[in-house]
Amino acid sequence: xxxxxxxxxxxxxxxxxxxxxxxxxxxxxxxxxxxxxxxxxxxxxxxxxxxxxxxxxxxxxxxxxxxxxxxxxxxxxxxxxxxxxxxxxxxxxxxxxxxxxxxxxxxxxxxxxxxxxx
Amino acid sequence: xxxxxxxxxxxxxxxxxxxxxxxxxxxxxxxxxxxxxxxxxxxxxxxxxxxxxxxxxxxxxxxxxxxxxxxxxxxxxxxxxxxxxxxxxxxxxxxxxxxxxxxxxx
Numbered sequence: 001x002x003x004x005x006x007x008x009x010x011x012x013x014x015x016x017x018x019x020x021x022x023x024x025x026x027x028x029x030x031x032x033x034x035x036x037x038x039x040x041x042x043x044x045x046x047x048x049x050x051x052x053x054x055x056x057x058x059x060x061x062x063x064x065x066x067x068x069x070x071x072x073x074x075x076x077x078x079x080x081x082x083x084x085x086x087x088x089x090x091x092x093x094x095x096x097x098x099x100x101x102x103x104x105x106x107x108x109x110x111x112x113x114x115x116x117x118x
Numbered sequence: 119x120x121x122x123x124x125x126x127x128x129x130x131x132x133x134x135x136x137x138x139x140x141x142x143x144x145x146x147x148x149x150x151x152x153x154x155x156x157x158x159x160x161x162x163x164x165x166x167x168x169x170x171x172x173x174x175x176x177x178x179x180x181x182x183x184x185x186x187x188x189x190x191x192x193x194x195x196x197x198x199x200x201x202x203x204x205x206x207x208x209x210x211x212x213x214x215x216x217x218x219x220x221x222x223x224x
Contacts, residue, residue: 035213045205045215061212095161104209106152108173110161 002026004096004111011117017084020114022096029077030054033099035107036070036081038092050099051079091118120144120208124216130224131196139191139219141206146186150210153182153191156203156218165204166191196221 007021022034035050049060051070058070069082079096094114097107121144131137141151149169154162164173166182169189179194193200201223206216 037213037215044217045207047213047215100164100167104150104212106164106167106207106209107154107162108164108167110163112161 002098002109004098004109006094006096006111006114009115009117012086014087014118016086016118017082018086018116019080019082020094020096020116022079022081022111024077024079024098027098029072029074034070034072034079035097035099036079036094037097037107038090038094040089040092043092045095048081048083048094053079086116086118088118090116092116120147120211120214122206122208122214122216124206124219126219127217128220128222130222132224133196133198135196135224137193137196137221139204139206139221141184141189141191141216143187143189143208147208147210149185150208151182151184151189152207152209153180154205154207155200156205158202162205193221 003025005023010018012018030053033052036048037045039045047061048064049070051058053072060068067084071080096111098109100106100108123142151169153166156162165176165180169184170182181192183190203218203220205218
């Protein structure tokens with residue numbers, strides 16, 4: 001059974017950085033990419049970026065470029081997202097999700113979400 | 119970016135009703151569209167992908183249709199557990215999302 005388990009809620013001051021983890025289980029980690037999205041209160045979901053768990057290559061949404069870093073640790077089947085220079089606009093629930101195919105594809109499994117308060 | 123406009127934003131319905139939610143894309147996305155259900159405080163659940171393909175394990179009362187710029191999600195015979203928020207997602211060019219439709223009890 002596929003599971004994505006994220007790290008717990010975070011409270012940060014403006015200007016700080018946050019790292020959210022996403023540990024996968026129930027499938028071969030390197031077979032599926034991981035995407036990160038966020039949902040601010042009352043807003044639609046927003047894609048932050050994604051990373052190939054096979055190559056380790058990330059691709060970031062333009063508005064987060066320079067402020068986000070995504071990595072993976074295949075030994076622990078964990079993906080990480082670091083977001084820097086936080087502002088109050090970054091307050092949101094961050095989700096990791098498994099990308100269902102080999103390219104742009106639907107998200108077939110999601111983590112439980114990590115609440116970020118700034 | 120591909121913009122997705124979803125409507126209605128809120129829909130009041132009763133158990134047993136048939137409901138339809140629409141998602142319109144700002145440009146053609148072929149059939150690269152998914153629908154999700156989200157219960158309060160929970161992670162989203164994939165219902166439909168490639169516009170009309172039912173995800174494994176999802177009840178057959180959910181169906182999707184459409185292509186290019188116009189898509190619909192239909193729920194036949196609404197069940198108590200279906201009262202939730204539904205949103206669309208395009209994945210033809212990166213990913214963008216609709217603003218969501220809350221289905222509540224009439």
